Amino acid sequence: MPPDKAALAPAPPVPPTAAPVGLNQAEAALVQHYPHLVRLAYLVLPPSLGRNRRVLTAHALVQRSLPRGRRAPGGAGIPGPRRAQTTGPAARQAGYAYVRVRVLRQALEAGRPLLRLARPVRAQLPPLLPRVWGLRLFPRSGGADELALDQRLSALSGPARAVFVLRGLEGLTDPEVRDLLGAAGADDIDTALTEATAAASPGSASPGPEAATDTSALLRSTEFDPCSLQARPTDLMRRRQYRGAALAVTTAALVCGALFGLPGGWGPNGPAAPAYARNPAAESALDPAGVRRIAPAAWRTAPRTDFSVWPARGRLTHDTGLLRRALAVWARPGDAVHLSATPATPTGPPMGSPQLLYAGEVDGVRVVLFHDGLRVVRYAETDGGGLAALDFARTDGADEAASGALVLGRSDGNVRYLTAPWVTGTAVRDLLAPTAPARPLHRDAHSVTDPLPSPTTPRASCTSWDALEVSTADTASGTASNTASDTPSGTARLLTDLGELIPARLTSGPPHAAKDVSTPADRAAWARTACLLPAAQGHGVRSVNSWEYARQPLPESNGTASWLCTRAETWRGPGSRVLAHFQAPSPDPAAPAALAARAADSPACGPRDPRVLAGVLWKSRAGHWYLLAAGTPDLRTLTATGGVSGTSRTRTLALPARQNTLAELHGRAADGTEVDALH
Numbered sequence: 001m002p003p004d005k006a007a008l009a010p011a012p013p014v015p016p017t018a019a020p021v022g023l024n025q026a027e028a029a030l031v032q033h034y035p036h037l038v039r040l041a042y043l044v045l046p047p048s049l050g051r052n053r054r055v056l057t058a059h060a061l062v063q064r065s066l067p068r069g070r071r072a073p074g075g076a077g078i079p080g081p082r083r084a085q086t087t088g089p090a091a092r093q094a095g096y097a098y099v100r101v102r103v104l105r106q107a108l109e110a111g112r113p114l115l116r117l118a119r120p121v122r123a124q125l126p127p128l129l130p131r132v133w134g135l136r137l138f139p140r141s142g143g144a145d146e147l148a149l150d151q152r153l154s155a156l157s158g159p160a161r162a163v164f165v166l167r168g169l170e171g172l173t174d175p176e177v178r179d180l181l182g183a184a185g186a187d188d189i190d191t192a193l194t195e196a197t198a199a200a201s202p203g204s205a206s207p208g209p210e211a212a213t214d215t216s217a218l219l220r221s222t223e224f225d226p227c228s229l230q231a232r233p234t235d236l237m238r239r240r241q242y243r244g245a246a247l248a249v250t251t252a253a254l255v256c257g258a259l260f261g262l263p264g265g266w267g268p269n270g271p272a273a274p275a276y277a278r279n280p281a282a283e284s285a286l287d288p289a290g291v292r293r294i295a296p297a298a299w300r301t302a303p304r305t306d307f308s309v310w311p312a313r314g315r316l317t318h319d320t321g322l323l324r325r326a327l328a329v330w331a332r333p334g335d336a337v338h339l340s341a342t343p344a345t346p347t348g349p350p351m352g353s354p355q356l357l358y359a360g361e362v363d364g365v366r367v368v369l370f371h372d373g374l375r376v377v378r379y380a381e382t383d384g385g386g387l388a389a390l391d392f393a394r395t396d397g398a399d400e401a402a403s404g405a406l407v408l409g410r411s412d413g414n415v416r417y418l419t420a421p422w423v424t425g426t427a428v429r430d431l432l433a434p435t436a437p438a439r440p441l442h443r444d445a446h447s448v449t450d451p452l453p454s455p456t457t458p459r460a461s462c463t464s465w466d467a468l469e470v471s472t473a474d475t476a477s478g479t480a481s482n483t484a485s486d487t488p489s490g491t492a493r494l495l496t497d498l499g500e501l502i503p504a505r506l507t508s509g510p511p512h513a514a515k516d517v518s519t520p521a522d523r524a525a526w527a528r529t530a531c532l533l534p535a536a537q538g539h540g541v542r543s544v545n546s547w548e549y550a551r552q553p554l555p556e557s558n559g560t561a562s563w564l565c566t567r568a569e570t571w572r573g574p575g576s577r578v579l580a581h582f583q584a585p586s587p588d589p590a591a592p593a594a595l596a597a598r599a600a601d602s603p604a605c606g607p608r609d610p611r612v613l614a615g616v617l618w619k620s621r622a623g624h625w626y627l628l629a630a631g632t633p634d635l636r637t638l639t640a641t642g643g644v645s646g647t648s649r650t651r652t653l654a655l656p657a658r659q660n661t662l663a664e665l666h667g668r669a670a671d672g673t674e675v676d677a678l679h
Helices: 023-032 034-044 051-063 090-110 144-154 158-168 174-183 189-200 209-219 236-241 245-261 280-285 320-331 520-527 530-536
Strands: 135-139 229-233 337-341 355-362 365-371 375-382 388-394 405-411 414-419 423-430 466-472 491-496 504-508 541-553 560-570 577-583 594-600 613-619 625-631 635-642 646-648 652-657 663-669 674-676
Touching: 023 034, 023 090, 034 051, 034 090, 034 158, 051 090, 051 135, 090 158, 090 174, 144 209, 158 174, 158 189, 158 209, 174 189, 280 320, 320 355, 320 365, 320 375, 320 388, 355 405, 355 414, 365 405, 375 405, 414 423, 504 520, 520 541, 530 541, 530 560, 530 577, 541 625, 541 652, 560 613, 577 613, 594 613, 613 635, 613 663, 625 635, 625 663, 635 652, 646 652
Parallel strands: 337 388, 504 541
Antiparallel strands: 135 229, 355 365, 365 375, 375 388, 405 414, 423 466, 466 491, 491 504, 541 560, 560 577, 577 594, 613 625, 625 652, 635 646, 635 663, 663 674
């Protein structure tokens, strides 16, 4: 049976007689649990506000939730935090409980209708801060289940929405929900409880644990994450109408005059902004005749193997006009250019003449790839001068393994790659089909692959995950071919598209000895891990390593489960993502693992600190509940406290429990170091 996701790595509740909360405690709780609190506010706010205002209002409510003085009122009667994010000393728990009730009170106030003669409270007004001009922000779209849940939430009243969210997101019982809503000033709590119960399982009077688990997972999806956002422009036509008539006429005359005199609607510099300075060094960097072109065979004898030895490829490498426009837009992107960059990637002009990697046409779009030693830059334009895009990605510290391919373009849900000159073959491997053979993938004479489905395409369910498998030559001997017949041979690496210019490398094994995914056991583990990869999208990820750190015999002879940790490393260093997940026995080799815990910017599961400890509630085939936990090999004892108490003298633990049991996990390493559960 699957683990109960609503009670993963829980923490003990705050005592009803909690001490007064200090400003430092409340501030620490707000900073530590900020994404969780913003999600809570976003879900309770009325959907009628619109997604953009809900996002900004949710952030504003959380940011306004600190006490005004040095101490806040006592925490009596406020239920404690129930999730893994709230583990820690009693003071931190009380701080979280105080901030949570403040957030909930403001979210409920924001949902009350404005009355004509009544003075509105602050939460009912649009937030002054944060403020965004010219853009609409909204969470990433989910699937059909998330849309259905959003529609159900929109039909509920504010207090009923709060009940629904506190049950599913916080894991609170009805008495705790009642106390918390009372502290938040909610009206008609009994009606809200009844309304939320009816909405929790349409058509069923008593929702079961499976429905609660599904609802909890949906509430944690990207559809309801106001900290992982997409941006779109506001109403551009309305914005134009606000311009003065004289300015509009003058601008139109200048633009029309330029369009009449230039073919395609662009000048020689394309959609670049006007030049801001006359600097000889800057101008020489924008000269298409000065771009650096690496010899096709240079990589064979180069002292290092990375993007700096890629040759220039493509049919348009000598198109001076295209290269001039690409360089000019890079230096001065105009308003018509769509610009994107991976986190912490500078978007400034080239630092000297860049290296040309590719110039050609891909699916009807002209594409140019540059490399300046620290970044890869992609310029793309459509025929007729309609649209242009500029994308940046960091490459500092790249090695051979990280320089195997670049995303050349995406179209109709597919992705094409440009492969390194030392790549001898390419294939497609579905991570969710571990026993299926890789499918050969053709490349043209310029090392551009045929299109393959991109796993980043939004979809309702995770039924496949196509990764690029590249076979590489021995770069020391310099043997490689660049023929159109690409049968994989030699060392094989798996790369996956995570929505950025550089695909992420997939590896397996302990952090200090991670290796490429090559064995049946590696592929079997990734088959149940791949559907967790969307959590790493958009973070500038360089590589993702998955490691089976423990195996645990299940109670009642229910088989053996696996515990894995998956760590995504970024190009910039900070911003890593760590996931601990539990794989119960299943006849389906691609059955998704249950997420036990997650962390950001944590050294856990990495070379610096490979230790991991996580736990779940699990239900046996006979219907009995157990608290299961497992740690990495250097842990010698595990201890559970709270709703379930017990100690194991090994690195695995199994204790009888009840559904929704709350417990706190601790471990002790061989050297005496205390290890807390991942959260």
